Amino acid sequence: MGKGRIEAFSDGVIAIIITIMVLELKVPEGFDLEALRPMAPIFSAYVLSFVYVGIYWNNHHHMFHTVQKVSGGTLWANLHLLFWLSLFPAVTHWLGESHLAAWPTAAYGIVLFMAGIAYFILAHVMIRQHGPDSTLARALGRDIKGKTSVVLYLVGAVCAFIAPWISAALYTFVAAMWLIPDRRIEHLIGE
Amino acid sequence: MGKGRIEAFSDGVIAIIITIMVLELKVPEGFDLEALRPMAPIFSAYVLSFVYVGIYWNNHHHMFHTVQKVSGGTLWANLHLLFWLSLFPAVTHWLGESHLAAWPTAAYGIVLFMAGIAYFILAHVMIRQHGPDSTLARALGRDIKGKTSVVLYLVGAVCAFIAPWISAALYTFVAAMWLIPDRRIEHLIGE
Amino acid sequence: MGKGRIEAFSDGVIAIIITIMVLELKVPEGFDLEALRPMAPIFSAYVLSFVYVGIYWNNHHHMFHTVQKVSGGTLWANLHLLFWLSLFPAVTHWLGESHLAAWPTAAYGIVLFMAGIAYFILAHVMIRQHGPDSTLARALGRDIKGKTSVVLYLVGAVCAFIAPWISAALYTFVAAMWLIPDRRIEHLIGE
Amino acid sequence: MGKGRIEAFSDGVIAIIITIMVLELKVPEGFDLEALRPMAPIFSAYVLSFVYVGIYWNNHHHMFHTVQKVSGGTLWANLHLLFWLSLFPAVTHWLGESHLAAWPTAAYGIVLFMAGIAYFILAHVMIRQHGPDSTLARALGRDIKGKTSVVLYLVGAVCAFIAPWISAALYTFVAAMWLIPDRRIEHLIGE
Numbered sequence: 001m002g003k004g005r006i007e008a009f010s011d012g013v014i015a016i017i018i019t020i021m022v023l024e025l026k027v028p029e030g031f032d033l034e035a036l037r038p039m040a041p042i043f044s045a046y047v048l049s050f051v052y053v054g055i056y057w058n059n060h061h062h063m064f065h066t067v068q069k070v071s072g073g074t075l076w077a078n079l080h081l082l083f084w085l086s087l088f089p090a091v092t093h094w095l096g097e098s099h100l101a102a103w104p105t106a107a108y109g110i111v112l113f114m115a116g117i118a119y120f121i122l123a124h125v126m127i128r129q130h131g132p133d134s135t136l137a138r139a140l141g142r143d144i145k146g147k148t149s150v151v152l153y154l155v156g157a158v159c160a161f162i163a164p165w166i167s168a169a170l171y172t173f174v175a176a177m178w179l180i181p182d183r184r185i186e187h188l189i190g191e
Numbered sequence: 192m193g194k195g196r197i198e199a200f201s202d203g204v205i206a207i208i209i210t211i212m213v214l215e216l217k218v219p220e221g222f223d224l225e226a227l228r229p230m231a232p233i234f235s236a237y238v239l240s241f242v243y244v245g246i247y248w249n250n251h252h253h254m255f256h257t258v259q260k261v262s263g264g265t266l267w268a269n270l271h272l273l274f275w276l277s278l279f280p281a282v283t284h285w286l287g288e289s290h291l292a293a294w295p296t297a298a299y300g301i302v303l304f305m306a307g308i309a310y311f312i313l314a315h316v317m318i319r320q321h322g323p324d325s326t327l328a329r330a331l332g333r334d335i336k337g338k339t340s341v342v343l344y345l346v347g348a349v350c351a352f353i354a355p356w357i358s359a360a361l362y363t364f365v366a367a368m369w370l371i372p373d374r375r376i377e378h379l380i381g382e
Numbered sequence: 383m384g385k386g387r388i389e390a391f392s393d394g395v396i397a398i399i400i401t402i403m404v405l406e407l408k409v410p411e412g413f414d415l416e417a418l419r420p421m422a423p424i425f426s427a428y429v430l431s432f433v434y435v436g437i438y439w440n441n442h443h444h445m446f447h448t449v450q451k452v453s454g455g456t457l458w459a460n461l462h463l464l465f466w467l468s469l470f471p472a473v474t475h476w477l478g479e480s481h482l483a484a485w486p487t488a489a490y491g492i493v494l495f496m497a498g499i500a501y502f503i504l505a506h507v508m509i510r511q512h513g514p515d516s517t518l519a520r521a522l523g524r525d526i527k528g529k530t531s532v533v534l535y536l537v538g539a540v541c542a543f544i545a546p547w548i549s550a551a552l553y554t555f556v557a558a559m560w561l562i563p564d565r566r567i568e569h570l571i572g573e
Numbered sequence: 574m575g576k577g578r579i580e581a582f583s584d585g586v587i588a589i590i591i592t593i594m595v596l597e598l599k600v601p602e603g604f605d606l607e608a609l610r611p612m613a614p615i616f617s618a619y620v621l622s623f624v625y626v627g628i629y630w631n632n633h634h635h636m637f638h639t640v641q642k643v644s645g646g647t648l649w650a651n652l653h654l655l656f657w658l659s660l661f662p663a664v665t666h667w668l669g670e671s672h673l674a675a676w677p678t679a680a681y682g683i684v685l686f687m688a689g690i691a692y693f694i695l696a697h698v699m700i701r702q703h704g705p706d707s708t709l710a711r712a713l714g715r716d717i718k719g720k721t722s723v724v725l726y727l728v729g730a731v732c733a734f735i736a737p738w739i740s741a742a743l744y745t746f747v748a749a750m751w752l753i754p755d756r757r758i759e760h761l762i763g764e
Contacts, residue, residue, distance in 0.1 A: 005198060005252055007578060012206030012394075015585030018659070019593060020210060025663045031674035050659075054652045061578055061648070075252070076370075079245040086209070086241075090216045101222035179649075196389060196443055203397030203585075211401060266443070267561075270436045277400070277432075281407045292413035387580060387634055394588030402592060457634070458752075461627040468591070468623075472598045483604035 042096035084115040109157030116150040233287035272309040300348030424478035466497040491539030615669035657688040682730030689723040
């Protein structure tokens with residue numbers, strides 16, 4: 001099967017997820033600067049999630065760029081990833097509204113964790129199809145960055161019950177790790 | 192007429208339907224675990240509908256994969272299918288909120304039934320165009336799985352007035368039947 | 383300029399318009415058959431608008447099928463058409479909620495009228511580019527069906543203040559005229 | 574990397590932004606002409622934003638038309654532009670509801686300004702990749718129109734605290750400057 005439609009469908013779903021989060025940015029209930037203040041945490045959560053969804057689209061783009069054919073299993077592994085990404089708007093808003101309360105902060109980390117796992121599964125379904133010598137397998141390598149991220153999401157989710165600010169810092173750090181191709185960070189995690 | 196735009200438009204509509212259902216996942220009204228409890232049935236209904244829309248996209252993808260040209264009748268048969276799929280978010284939320292009340296459970300089954308019929312019509316409009324020896328006609332075969340599903344949706348809709356849990360079980364069973372390519376299930380229904 | 387992106391963008395916008403109308407289908411406030419009753423007029427308006435947006439997508443598809451290149455003017459004429467189509471969800475819901483009150487019924491007709499005019503402008507911008515002997519110009523012909531529709535929309539908008547049921551009948555008749563390729567109707571309007 | 578998916582994703586996001594603004598057009602709370610009156614400023618803000626998003630899509634279309642390959646930096650510069658465009662629905666509605674209050678008017682100008690800067694960054698990331706002799710670099714030229722716009726947005730944002738009607742006039746003037754290829758305006762700004 002060609003990869004055209006799975007790319008187009010994923011682009012559609014990710015484009016909707018990234019813009020649907022805007023709908024949660026309710027119009028402030030007043031017309032002065034004070035009205036904007038309660039929006040600061042919601043806006044911060046929105047920016048973080050925008051970056052995360054952007055990272056997933058970017059990685060998804062690169063991953064499918066290396067292959068030409070997709071199997072039936074890839075379709076479902078891809079839908080599984082899209083399912084977890086589709087929960088981003090809901091957990092983003094819950095996090096933003098709660099001012100880093102324990103459960104919303106943990107829920108955000110769990111959705112990040114599950115999306116990371118789903119991406120891992122998708123990558124391995126595609127590698128199984130294309131073989132360990134495929135461009136994809138070599139591009140992914142030992143995927144230490146991916147595995148580190150998934151562990152940090154889980155640590156973040158647990159920290160939510162002790163010190164949610166550590167969770168927020170961890171989520172932001174992982175996003176920055178993917179966004180900024182900093183050699184020191186890459187060295188630090190062993191790539 | 193080429194099939195490019197009908198695929199792109201269907202991908203767009205299905206991508207929006209599958210993500211719009213997320214909007215129904217309202218942010219819980221509290222920040223503890225208790226706040227998540229009333230969301231369990233809504234979340235379950237969302238997962239079931241996500242799987243169903245995923246199955247439809249998957250089958251739609253495979254069906255159009257076998258053809259190169261589409262007729263004017265196919266455009267309308269396809270829009271008819273998209274119409275019934277577009278009712279999924281509304282009935283999903285009604286079902287999820289109602290804790291399996293009779294009418295919402297029946298309504299869900301009726302929309303599943305109508306979408307199944309619409310898919311059947313679309314398949315036959317396309318087979319009429321491409322002939323009984325086309326790849327599509329041979330791939331569909333006697334379509335016992337499709338016909339069984341449509342009957343089970345109807346049985347589920349009727350059961351909603353007697354024992355809605357049977358309806359929920361039937362809807363879940365049909366989804367699993369399409370999702371899991373289990374040989375025993377396929378044997379059971381005679382394929 | 384190639385036509386690929388203008389088609390993809392239009393498909394995206396039209397796909398969103400046709401599915402966004404579903405969001406207006408609010409979940410009934412109860413779980414019995416009574417709860418569905420007040421939804422009947424809203425549902426009818428939704429079906430009518432779904433058919434209209436489907437017709438526009440269909441015609442848009444056919445029109446761009448005949449050309450290979452688009453001019454800068456076509457981009458704006460196309461955006462102008464999409465603007466009026468984007469008002470469909472709002473007027474559809476206003477009409478559905480109002481039980482055919484005068485102003486909502488007139489507003490629906492005015493949006494239909496403006497979309498019809500916008501389609502006419504788009505067609506003529508494209509014909510000016512491709513010449514009177516182009517496939518597009520010959521396919522459109524004297525466009526009696528299009529001109530009749532636009533007049534009937536206007537008559538419907540005026541009738542809304544006298545007898546809104548006539549307006550509803552006119553809007554439905556025009557939709558049916560495009561949907562059903564009935565030879566007698568086509569004869570009646572002189573094609 | 575090919576440009577196909579970045580175009581498709583951007584088309585998707587811009588299509589959703591331009592149509593999501595419609596959701597803000599709440600159904601009037603009555604069925605007579607009076608009910609429409611409070612919608613006039615909201616509708617005006619919607620039309621202005623529709624034109625702006627249309628202009629961005631148009632320019633985006635032309636810019637990517639001149640190139641064949643995109644770099645990793647372009648993906649992120651493009652996402653940065655989409656981020657600011659995604660704030661249009663929220664600021665549009667805030668502006669429309671506020672009847673040109675100071676902060677909403679300023680916020681609208683700031684989002685216009687940031688989107689202008691993001692477009693400028695995107696253009697220069699792409700020019701750096703393709704060289705100063707590329708079609709893109711020559712098409713953009715000294716980009717006096719773009720630079721003038723960005724300055725006028727900033728002036729508009731500042732004016733919001735003195736005379737918001739001047740801001741509204743400035744925002745409308747810049748939109749008209751891009752929409753209408755008027756030779757006198759182009760002469761006035763030195764192109």
